[in-house]
Amino acid sequence: MDKLDSAQQKTFTYLQEVERxxxxxxxxxxxxxxxxxxxxxxxxxxRALEQVYERNTWMQLGSVRIERPTEECKAILRNDLAAAExxxxxxxxxxxxxxxxxxxxxxxxxxxxxxxxPISLAEAKALHAGFGNV
Numbered sequence: 767m768d769k770l771d772s773a774q775q776k777t778f779t780y781l782q783e784v785e786r787x788x789x790x791x792x793x794x795x796x797x798x799x800x801x802x803x804x805x806x807x808x809x810x811x812x813r814a815l816e817q818v819y820e821r822n823t824w825m826q827l828g829s830v831r832i833e834r835p836t837e838e839c840k841a842i843l844r845n846d847l848a849a850a851e852x853x854x855x856x857x858x859x860x861x862x863x864x865x866x867x868x869x870x871x872x873x874x875x876x877x878x879x880x881x882x883x884p885i886s887l888a889e890a891k892a893l894h895a896g897f898g899n900v
Contacts, residue, residue: 791864798857800881805850812843 770778815823815836823836834842869876885893 782873784868787864787868787871791861791868794861794864796856798861799853801850801857805847806856808843808846808850811846812840815840815843889900 818836820836822833823839824831824833825839825842826832833855
């Protein structure tokens with residue numbers, strides 16, 4: 767095989783970078799979906815435990831089943847939900863950064879509205895106070 771000249775090498779390197787960033791985006795999206803599904807299962811389990819009035823509950827951690835106090839099981843699920851929410855936020859930010867990088871590599875303009883963040887409760891209250899309750 768002939769050696770690639772510099773223009774072909776640049777093109778090849780460019781395409782490799784675009785493919786790598788695209789694959790990273792797809793991997794992060796898949797991880798985000800798995801985490802969201804896991805989070806939904808934890809919410810369901812927590813709701814089910816809210817209906818239980820027994821002192822102890824069986825819980826599966828990995829491949830081991832243990833019997834723990836119900837309140838401790840609820841606390842574990844709440845901690846898992848909070849950790850999952852933080853991880854989802856960080857995954858969302860990583861995906862945004864990768865999409866911006868991909869758009870830059872493809873010489874496309876940045877997506878408008880992609881970096882919007884919702885207003886906080888304090889900001890909403892300030893707007894209602896400023897404009898009056900409509």
